[in-house]
Amino acid sequence: MACSASAPSSAPTAAALVLLVLASFVCSCRSAPPDALVFKGQFLSLGVLNLMFFSYTSSYRSMLRHFTSLVSGPFNFESGGSAGSLPKLHLNPYSWSKVSSVIYLDSPVGVGLSYAKDKSKAYTTGDLQTAKDSHTFLLEWFQLYPEFQTNPFYIAGESYAGIYIPTLSHEVVRGINEEVKPTINFKVVKGFSYIAACGYMVGNSICDTVFDGNALVPFPHGMGLISDDMYKETSTACHRNYWNDSSDECRTALLNVDTVIAGLNIYDILEPCYHSKNTKKNDEVATAWLNNDSVRSAIHAEPASSIGPWVLCTNALLNFDHDAGSMVIYHKNLTSQGYRALNYSGDHDMCVPYTGTEAWTASLGYGIIDSWRPWIADEEVSGYTQVYENGLTFATIKGAGHTVPEYKPQEAFAFYSRWLTGSKL
Amino acid sequence: MACSASAPSSAPTAAALVLLVLASFVCSCRSAPPDALVFKGQFLSLGVLNLMFFSYTSSYRSMLRHFTSLVSGPFNFESGGSAGSLPKLHLNPYSWSKVSSVIYLDSPVGVGLSYAKDKSKAYTTGDLQTAKDSHTFLLEWFQLYPEFQTNPFYIAGESYAGIYIPTLSHEVVRGINEEVKPTINFKVVKGFSYIAACGYMVGNSICDTVFDGNALVPFPHGMGLISDDMYKETSTACHRNYWNDSSDECRTALLNVDTVIAGLNIYDILEPCYHSKNTKKNDEVATAWLNNDSVRSAIHAEPASSIGPWVLCTNALLNFDHDAGSMVIYHKNLTSQGYRALNYSGDHDMCVPYTGTEAWTASLGYGIIDSWRPWIADEEVSGYTQVYENGLTFATIKGAGHTVPEYKPQEAFAFYSRWLTGSKL
Structure with missing residues (x-):
């Protein structure tokens, strides 16, 4: 199917394929197993979200919620009750998988449930290598699941993925230009308005040291x-x-x-700062779930006996190099080529404040085609948005913290659905 | 009892007497009836809170909550269920009456359940007349309940009460200086530190047109x-x-x-803006309760058949004149005489934003004796505070809207209790 402006179906055979690069990458580009979680056209790779790996504090607040609803994944957890017991899974009514097929990718290699056989080599990596690895993964994945190749393809992520997304997008575009096969449908339809273009989203994303x-x-x-x-x-x-x-x-x-x-929760200045007394509790359920043999078997992860247990924060990647520099030039290159971009910010996040994102978005120098205005969900002002030339949109989500779909799932689903189809926020 | 720095007991015989001037004033200074709600030293005058009278929008959000917990009153409402049914009352665990005896006063005349026999005269009023009326009320009240006369006396209020409080305080001080009897124990203990002084509190209060x-x-x-x-x-x-x-x-x-x-809830920018569909619902329970014959009889209000029904927003006071001007000079006069003042702000209120209160507080020109720092309740940063010379404190309440005790009852109880005893916030 071509990359078009038509609304993707909300049925499981959703038209758009969105890759959310958030955490660890299954090393050496191991293909997904043939019986991976593909439900009626939906591929659900329950890769472990380990967003905190790149965070700058030791505040582990609600990692359990991160694990499930962080990227509006298909499930929400309900605590199993007693310590160490498995959580119950519930369908997330605001899952982004309702309007798109989503791949959740553990990246870079070494975090989450990913691993490498040759750790000494694979775990010495950085931004640029991660982008190349993710691109390689994608090419192999599309080879394995050719039925998804014609879907319009988007890339999205949050926080440090503000580095992964533009660098991977760059790699994907380079691959397309060099006619690498299979062709990833991350494309601009020449002669059409910007809504016909695929593109990428970054949320509360790191971009540039100065901004x-x-x-x-x-x-x-x-x-x-x-x-x-x-x-x-x-x-x-x-x-x-x-x-x-x-x-x-x-x-x-x-x-x-x-x-x-210092005493604030930097991921949401209005939320309590989870002190050491609470850390264990939030960590406990995710740890129990991801280290359970049946769970690991069901999601095709290697058993703990083989690759070790899942841990909340790994130190496997002490040799990770932030070698990509500022993302401003990447954003400029991609948007000026016609790829749509949505830079969204939970406006109560102090980890990557909206003020910086607003500033670097404006610094790209594009004319404004839809001036700063509130955007509405469920009849309420849910944030503010401004649209620039070249399909570049900046948006805030009022009252949301660092991980927008976690804090404001309904609003996140609204702006995601609209942006995907090229509608106004 | 003298105005001292000792902590008031949390028993019902609380030492401090706090007057919260928030709405309507029972006209012609009718004395409280002899069997008013005086419980073991606590006088609970359940005057109707009609804070919205002076508000600038027609957003009536959660007036029901205003009615009860707005000033951390002793009761919280639970909706009775069906339309028009009486709400259930629960004790408010964070009621300010736990550490002080509180008078809730309907002021100015004509709002709430107050009334005047000669409406044409009494309802043409303004800031200055309201202060005089409230002072007269106080003198009569203390005459009626002499057992409260020796309690240290404080005055507090929110929003438009930012006008009532300094003007009434001015009247009370004038009365003391002119040796009007009975003497209201709103006093400065010469030679002691500021914590020995009585004083006043204003929350998200109107102060000065420019600021x-x-x-x-x-x-x-x-x-x-x-x-x-x-x-x-x-x-x-x-x-x-x-x-x-x-x-x-x-x-x-x-x-x-x-x-x-325009589409925001100005009383809390993060709260939904209650649209017309919801207004009735919030109004309904308070209306049912306050127009119930038994309720009115129990709180010694005249029956609806005599003075008309309670309504959410009265237009009885169309001839109210804001004739007191800026409050800056009042604050300067009172604090420089040694009366303690706490200017607190819910920092998400856009009706009277903290930024203005912060600015006019600083404009008084006092030296800083406790620099800007977080203040803590229940182990969390609950806002920020800065203490100036002359017992002047500015404080924010993080994440609170226009009526702090409504939005953050636990935090409000914490700063109120501390400030009352002269402790650091």
């Missing part, structure tokens, strides 16, 4: 977490450059800011 | 409701003066801002 770093003082100021005086002092001391502490005055001012915001 | 008006653009900008570009354009067009639209450019820019934020 993201400079957002970290205006954001807490705007949210009332630092005082107006503290903001002015810090601005003056740092000359509005907060990402590199260039002077003693600036360092001192930034230290004051850090001290004042 | 409050100028907060209305930076606030939505900081909260991600208007874009960075829109903020810069408006700042430039209005020269950072948003309270009086001095030029066509400024008016246009402000109109754009208004359009963009």
Whole structure:
């Protein structure tokens, strides 16, 4: 099926195929087993989401929820009750799989339930190698499941996947241009409006040291977490450059800011900060589930006896190199070629604040074709959006934290469905 | 009992007496009936809270909750189920009456269940007359209940009570200085630290046209409701003066801002905006309760047959004149005389944003004696606070809307209890 503007069916034979790169990549491009979870046209690779691997704090809040609803996956967990018991699975009414077939990919290699036989080599990796690995995986996957090849193909992810998505998109485009087979249907339909183009989505995504770093003082100021005086002092001391502490005055001012915001949950400033007393609880159910022999067998993961247990935060990738640099140039290249992009932000996230994403999106220099306005879901203002030339959309989700589909599943489903079909948010 | 720094008992014989002026005033200073709700030293005057009278929109969201928990009153409502049925009352675990005796006063005359025999005269009133009326009420009340006269006395309120509180405080101080009897124990203990002083609290309170008006653009900008570009354009067009639209450019820019934020719930930008479909529901239970003959008899209100039914928003006071001007000078006078003040703000309120309160508090020009820092309740950052000389405290409540005890009852109880005893927030 060609990449078209028609609404994908909500039936399981959804037209769009979306790849959400969020965590670990099954190493050496092992193909999915022939009896993988393919239900009536839907491929559900229950890859382990290990988003926290790239996070900068030790706050493990609600990883259980991350595991399931983080990317609006098909299931929600209900705790099994007692410690170590298996959780019950419920269908997620706002699963993105209702309007698209979704691959959840463990990436880079070494996280989640992925592994490599030659760890010493495979686990020394970085942004660019991860993009190449993911591209290789995709090519093999489409070879294995040719019935999906003609579906329009999108790429999406959150947080550090802000690096994975543009770099993988770049690899996919390069592959298409070099006529690598099978051809991935990540394409621009020339002569059509932008809604005919496939593309990518990044949510609360890391992009650029300067833009993201400079957002970290205006954001807490705007949210009332630092005082107006503290903001002015810090601005003056740092000359509005907060990402590199260039002077003693600036360092001192930034230290004051850090001290004042230290007790907050950076993934949602309004949520409680889960202290050590709660960490275990959130970790426990996911750990029990993913280390259960029957579960691992059902999702075609190797048994714990073979590759070791699933752990919340792996340190397998201590040699991961952030070698791709700023994503701004990737975004510019992709959007100027006609690939649609949606940069969305939960506006209460302090890990990758919307202020930085808003700034770097505007920095691409495109004209505005749909000015800043509220977007509505269920009759309520659910956030704000602005659409630029070249199919570039910025959107906030009001009241959402770092992982939007986790905090606002209904709203996330709404903007996802609309964007996928080329409708206005 | 003298106004002291000792913690008030949590027993019903609480030491502190707090007057919350929030709505309507029983006219002509009718004394409370001899069998008013006085329980073991607690006087619970269940005056009707009609805070919305002075609000600027027609959004009546959850007036039922306003009615009970708005000022951390002793009861919470549970809907009775069917339309028009009486709600069930539950004890509010975070009622401020647990650490203080509280008078809830319907003010000004004409709102709530209050009334005047000579409406034409009494209902033409304003800020200054309301303060005098409330003072008269207080003097008569203390005469009627002399056992409360020696309790340290505080005054508190929210929203438009930001006018009532300083003006009434001014009247009370004037009365004390003129040796009006009975003497209200709203006093400064000379030679002691500020914690020995009585004082007043205002929450998300109106204060000053310029400060409050100028907060209305930076606030939505900081909260991600208007874009960075829109903020810069408006700042430039209005020269950072948003309270009086001095030029066509400024008016246009402000109109754009208004359009963009129009669909929001101004009392809590993260809450749904209750549309007409829901208004009736929230109104219904309070209306049923307050127009029930037995309820009115129990709280010593005149029957509906005599003074008419209770209505959500009265238009009895169309001749109310905001004649007190800016409250900044009142705050300066009171605090410089040694009366303690707590200016607190739910930081997600867009009706009277914290940004304005933060600014006018700082404008009093006092030195900082406890710098901006988080304050903690139940092991979590519950907001931020900064303490100035002369017993002046500014505090935010993180994630709270316009009526803090309604949105964050536990946190409100914590800061209230602490402030009352002179403890650090």
